[in-house]
Amino acid sequence: MSCTQVLQSKGYRLTPQRVMVVDALHSAKRHISADEIFERMREKYPYANISTVYRTLELLKELGLAAEINIGDGIVRYHARENSGHHHLVCTKCGKMFDLSVEELVPLEKSLARNHGFKADMHHLAIFGLCSGCQR
Amino acid sequence: MSCTQVLQSKGYRLTPQRVMVVDALHSAKRHISADEIFERMREKYPYANISTVYRTLELLKELGLAAEINIGDGIVRYHARENSGHHHLVCTKCGKMFDLSVEELVPLEKSLARNHGFKADMHHLAIFGLCSGCQR
DNA sequence: ATTGCTGCAAACTGTTTGCACTTGA
DNA sequence: TCAAGTGCAAACAGTTTGCAGCAAT
Numbered sequence: 001m002s003c004t005q006v007l008q009s010k011g012y013r014l015t016p017q018r019v020m021v022v023d024a025l026h027s028a029k030r031h032i033s034a035d036e037i038f039e040r041m042r043e044k045y046p047y048a049n050i051s052t053v054y055r056t057l058e059l060l061k062e063l064g065l066a067a068e069i070n071i072g073d074g075i076v077r078y079h080a081r082e083n084s085g086h087h088h089l090v091c092t093k094c095g096k097m098f099d100l101s102v103e104e105l106v107p108l109e110k111s112l113a114r115n116h117g118f119k120a121d122m123h124h125l126a127i128f129g130l131c132s133g134c135q136r
Numbered sequence: 137m138s139c140t141q142v143l144q145s146k147g148y149r150l151t152p153q154r155v156m157v158v159d160a161l162h163s164a165k166r167h168i169s170a171d172e173i174f175e176r177m178r179e180k181y182p183y184a185n186i187s188t189v190y191r192t193l194e195l196l197k198e199l200g201l202a203a204e205i206n207i208g209d210g211i212v213r214y215h216a217r218e219n220s221g222h223h224h225l226v227c228t229k230c231g232k233m234f235d236l237s238v239e240e241l242v243p244l245e246k247s248l249a250r251n252h253g254f255k256a257d258m259h260h261l262a263i264f265g266l267c268s269g270c271q272r
Numbered sequence: 273a274t275t276g277c278t279g280c281a282a283a284c285t286g287t288t289t290g291c292a293c294t295t296g297a
Numbered sequence: 298t299c300a301a302g303t304g305c306a307a308a309c310a311g312t313t314t315g316c317a318g319c320a321a322t
Contacts, residue, residue: 013296013301034286049304054287072206074286074312089254098252108244116234117268118225125263132253149276149321170311185279190312210287210310 003065003080010063020044021056022065022080030097031069031077031088071097071126087122091131098131139201139216146199156180157192158201158216166233167205167213167224207233207262223258227267234267 001009003022008014024037034053041048057078060066067081071090087105089098105122112118137145139158144150160173170189177184193214196202206212207226223241225234241258248254 011297011301015296015302017303047304050286051288051305052303055302068208070206070208072204072212076208076286089248089252089256091254098254100248100252104247104251105244107247108241111240111243112225112236112263112265115240116225116236117271118227118234118263118265119271120225120263120265122263122265127248127254127256127258127261129248129254129256129258135253135255147322151277151321153278183279186311187280187313188278191277212311 003060006063006065007059012059016045017041017048017052018056018059020048021053022060025060025066025078025080028079030099031079033075033077035075037078069126071128087125087127089131090126090128091134096131097126100125100127139196142199142201143195148195152181153177153184153188154192154195156184157189158196161196161202161214161216164215166235167215169211169213171211173214205262207264223261223263225267226262226264227270232267233262236261236263 003026004014004019007018007022012018020041021037024040025032027040028036034050034057037057038048038050038053041053057066057068060078061068065081066078068076068078069088070076071088087100087102089100091097102122105125109120109122112120139162140150140155143154143158148154156177157173160168160176163176164172170186170193173193174184174186174189177189193202193204196214197204201217202214203217204212204214205224207224223236223238225236227233238258241261245256245258248256
């Protein structure tokens with residue numbers, strides 16, 4: 001079931017604005033900020049307002065359709081949750097982000113459960129460090 | 137060498153304000169927000185200003201004496217870096233934070249280096265999920 | 273005596289909110 | 298039709314900045 005279908009099936013109205021936010025979110029290869037979504041939206045519909053973007057993102061988060069990642073640069077970014085089977089390696093020097101598969105975190109997840117009884121929800125993880133290029 | 141000694145040895149002035157920020161940072165059991173530091177500072181010195189807190193934290197970060205962690209609740213928290221040999225498990229239900237030792241992350245660190253050539257700097261890590269109490 | 277640091281006030285950024293109008297179902 | 302959703306403007310919180318005066322070295 002697509003993102004927009006979920007909205008509709010739960011009784012939320014499928015407004016053009018919401019569709020545009022969902023589209024922007026999905027068309028973004030990786031993560032995208034509220035402002036970037038807003039920009040894309042305005043290209044199609046100049047009267048768009050950023051508060052609508054925030055309200056829609058809030059809704060999508062509640063429904064589990066979107067997730068946010070915060071790498072601490074003051075910009076919260078969002079991504080669609082279906083293809084959220086990855087995490088981020090953030091280079092503190094060049095700022096580049098790399099994907100990290102979920103599988104690679106399974107051992108850690110298990111050890112957290114075993115040692116702490118903690119059920120980790122690995123959906124927002126960002127690990128900081130130096131990428132191979134910046135290590136020289 | 138203590139935090140204040142490092143400041144002095146690098147030619148930075150050891151002002152009472154800076155000492156108070158450093159003290160607050162060290163006296164905090166775990167992580168502390170700029171605002172909390174400011175509050176503690178004002179108890180001793182009511183004329184303190186929060187911009188000084190931010191400027192001092194910025195300096196301490198640059199010198200590697202402090203690190204910030206951002207769990208995405210809109211509040212950036214800081215901690216002294218010497219005793220930063222731990223990470224955080226953040227319960228998304230009750231909000232409690234638990235410490236996680238560095239050792240537990242060594243396997244992951246190694247696999248990131250091996251598979252991605254990424255030199256992870258595990259100083260700011262926060263892992264979200266449900267604590268044992270909230271899993272029922 | 274310098275010049276780095278502070279306090280103040282004002283600006284700035286990202287986000288949220290109240291309200292009247294609009295529109296999807 | 299009519300509640301849900303939008304646009305607008307204003308409020309908000311956390312943070313940053315320019316500048317004049319102060320104080321650590």
